[in-house]
Structure formats: C-alpha cells, structure tokens
Amino acid sequence: xxxxxxxxxxxxxxxxxxxxxxxxxxxxxxxxxxxxxxxxxxxxxxxxxxxxxxxxxxxxxxxxxxxxxxxxxxxxxxxxxxxxxxxxxxxxxxxxxxxxxxxxxxxxxxxxxxxxxxxxxxxxxxxxxxxxxxxxxxxxxxxxxxxxxxxxxxxxxxxxxxxxxxxxxxxxxxxxxxxxxxxxxxxxxx
Amino acid sequence: xxxxxxxxxxxxxxxxxxxxxxxxxxxxxxxxxxxxxxxxxxxxxxxxxxxxxxxxxxxxxxxxxxxxxxxxxxxxxxxxxxxxxxxxxxxxxxxxxxxxxxxxxxxxxxxxxxxxxxxxxxxxxxxxxxxxxxxxxxxxxxxxxxxxxxxxxxxxxxxxxxxxxxxxxxx
Numbered sequence: 001x002x003x004x005x006x007x008x009x010x011x012x013x014x015x016x017x018x019x020x021x022x023x024x025x026x027x028x029x030x031x032x033x034x035x036x037x038x039x040x041x042x043x044x045x046x047x048x049x050x051x052x053x054x055x056x057x058x059x060x061x062x063x064x065x066x067x068x069x070x071x072x073x074x075x076x077x078x079x080x081x082x083x084x085x086x087x088x089x090x091x092x093x094x095x096x097x098x099x100x101x102x103x104x105x106x107x108x109x110x111x112x113x114x115x116x117x118x119x120x121x122x123x124x125x126x127x128x129x130x131x132x133x134x135x136x137x138x139x140x141x142x143x144x145x146x147x148x149x150x151x152x153x154x155x156x157x158x159x160x161x162x163x164x165x166x167x168x169x170x171x172x173x174x175x176x177x178x179x180x181x182x183x184x185x186x187x188x189x190x
Numbered sequence: 191x192x193x194x195x196x197x198x199x200x201x202x203x204x205x206x207x208x209x210x211x212x213x214x215x216x217x218x219x220x221x222x223x224x225x226x227x228x229x230x231x232x233x234x235x236x237x238x239x240x241x242x243x244x245x246x247x248x249x250x251x252x253x254x255x256x257x258x259x260x261x262x263x264x265x266x267x268x269x270x271x272x273x274x275x276x277x278x279x280x281x282x283x284x285x286x287x288x289x290x291x292x293x294x295x296x297x298x299x300x301x302x303x304x305x306x307x308x309x310x311x312x313x314x315x316x317x318x319x320x321x322x323x324x325x326x327x328x329x330x331x332x333x334x335x336x337x338x339x340x341x342x343x344x345x346x347x348x349x350x351x352x353x354x355x356x357x358x359x360x361x
Contacts, residue, residue: 003225029236084214092285114288117236134212180322183349187329
C-alpha cells in the first residue's frame with residue numbers, strides 16, 4: 001500500500017516561475033494536495049507566521065533569502081515553527097564543496113537538477129522512511145551527517161585521490177582553436 | 191551569485207563532550223502511513239504531467255537560448271562581460287532541460303557553468319570556449335536531439351569537457 005501524501009503540508013520555494021509550476025504540478029500528481037509555493041526564502045519565511053509545513057522543498061540560489069539561509073532559520077531561529085522539519089534542497093550545483101555546505105547547514109536530502117518524477121519521489125520517500133537522528137554540536141545542528149560507516153565504504157570513490165594543484169595543463173589559444181574546431185566539426189555531423 | 195567560491199567554515203569545533211544525538215519522532219510517517227516503498231502509479235502520473243508541459247517548454251527553450259546568445263554576443267561586442275548573469279541564465283536552462291528530456295543540452299550547460307565559474311577576466315580563448323558551448327546547445331536544440339543523443343554527441347561532450355578541463359587547469 002502506498003503512502004497517503006494528500007494531507008502533507010508542503011512548502012515549495014523556487015524562484016524560477018516555470019520550474020516552480022513544474023515541480024508543484026509534479027507534487028500534486030504524486031498525491032500532495034497541500035502544496036504552497038513561494039518565489040524566494042523571504043516570502044516563505046513570512047508565510048511561516050500562519051502555516052507550519054510538514055515538509056520543505058527549496059531551491060538553493062534565490063534572493064533576498066536563499067535556500068541555505070532559509071534552512072538555517074528553520075534549524076536555529078527561536079521563531080522557527082519546528083527545527084526538525086524535513087528539508088529537501090533542489091540544486092543544479094553538485095560540486096563537492098556545495099554538497100558539504102548544504103549538509104552542514106542542516107538539509108536532510110539533496111535533489112539534483114534536472115529533476116525527474118522518480119528522483120523527486122525518491123527524496124520524499126527518503127525523508128519518510130529513512131529519517132536520520134538530529135545532532136547538536138558546538139558548530140552544527142541538523143540531521144546526522146554520517147549516512148554510512150566510511151571505514152566500511154566500498155563504493156566507486158574508495159580510492160579517490162584529489163588532483164594535485166601542480167597538475168596543470170597548457171591552455172593557449174592554439175590548443176583552444178583546435179579543440180573548438182573539433183567540436184564544431186562534430187556538431188555538423190549531429 | 192552561484193559563481194562564488196566556498197568560504198572557510200568558521201563554526202567553532204566541538205569538543206568530544208559537546209555531541210548530543212536527538213531521536214526525533216517521525217511526524218511525516220505518522221501523517222502519511224501506513225504504507226511502504228515506491229508508488230509507480232503516482233510517479234507515472236507525475237511523468238505524464240511533465241509530458242503534457244513539454245510542448246510549451248520546447249517552444250520556450252529555443253527563445254531562451256536565443257536570448258542568452260544575443261546577450262553574450264552583446265557582451266563580446268562591448269568587451270564588458272557579466273559572467274554571473276550568463277552563468278545564471280545557462281544554469282536555469284540546464285536545470286529545466288534535463289527534466290524535459292534534453293539531457294544533452296543539460297550536460298553541455300553544466301560544462302559551460304563549470305567553464306564560467308573560475309573565469310575572472312575573459313581571455314580570447316575563454317571567449318572561444320564559451321561560444322563553442324553556446325553554439326553546441328543551440329545546435330542540439332535546433333535539431334531536437336533528446337536523451338543522451340547519438341554516438342557523436344558523446345564525442346561532443348568529450349571535446350567540450352577537454353576544453354573546460356584545460357581552461358580550468360591552465361588558469
């Protein structure tokens with residue numbers, strides 16, 4: 001039997017109007033009828049006076065209040081309606097330092113763009129089925145950041161060694177010319 | 191905005207005794223349960239929604255890309271580059287493109303964002319590299335190449351990746 005998502009109160013925050021409509025429509029199709037959407041973190045903060053969400057799905061890059069600032073408010077502010085509210089952060093930025101920054105701010109799940117119905121539903125399932133305990137230290141409050149036991153990690157990056165800073169390649173105009181010309185040639189045959 | 195580099199974490203480091211683990215009641219499960227696992231019918235419904243919105247999106251994508259290219263050409267002509275603006279516009283396009291099945295546009299857009307991120311001053315080779323990416327996105331959209339595209343698409347991605355990596359490492 002599938003979960004009944006109908007009565008969940010969801011706050012969706014995304015500054016791109018088209019993307020916001022798309023994700024809202026997807027959430028409704030997934031069975032969530034209680035979705036309220038906002039164009040930035042400030043609008044969503046203002047709405048917290050009269051509405052306590054069960055789940056927050058937010059974009060990262062927005063102004064004046066971005067997704068991480070909003071997350072920080074929920075996790076740490078005295079006026080937060082619920083510091084444990086599950087937060088899913090949508091982002092097209094998947095560089096490692098950004099993922100660490102998001103995790104260290106207290107988001108529960110990261111949803112990488114491009115979003116599909118499958119990945120969106122998977123993240124919602126994750127916060128329902130695999131909630132993590134919260135952790136409070138002097139410098140952090142949020143869901144436990146240890147998803148796996150790294151000593152036992154046998155995944156594809158177990159032998160990953162970061163690039164050495166002196167490992168530089170030449171990039172002069174001549175090489176750029178050749179590379180670009182090759183791409184243009186390939187585009188012709190696309 | 192998104193081109194900003196990371197700032198060091200200045201949060202005070204906790205001492206061993208500072209650690210506190212809190213088991214939180216699962217309010218979500220209380221509200222949606224009982225149940226379990228995936229709901230293929232719901233996912234299919236959401237996929238159908240995306241499919242329904244695709245026609246509108248395709249009409250918009252070409253225009254959006256044209257606007258970005260026109261804006262970039264104006265920057266080149268004036269010699270004044272607003273790379274944050276360019277980055278944001280490309281970033282938005284790539285985010286949506288993949289959702290609507292234009293994976294190749296999304297992949298090229300991602301590479302272009304990576305190319306733009308470390309650039310402080312636009313050199314002639316940067317200009318060429320940016321142009322190659324934009325032209326590649328435009329060609330893919332014009333020819334309506336969806337999904338990962340044909341074999342040659344992989345080679346295009348490899349070629350652009352090489353440009354981005356050389357640019358990044360050569361800085």
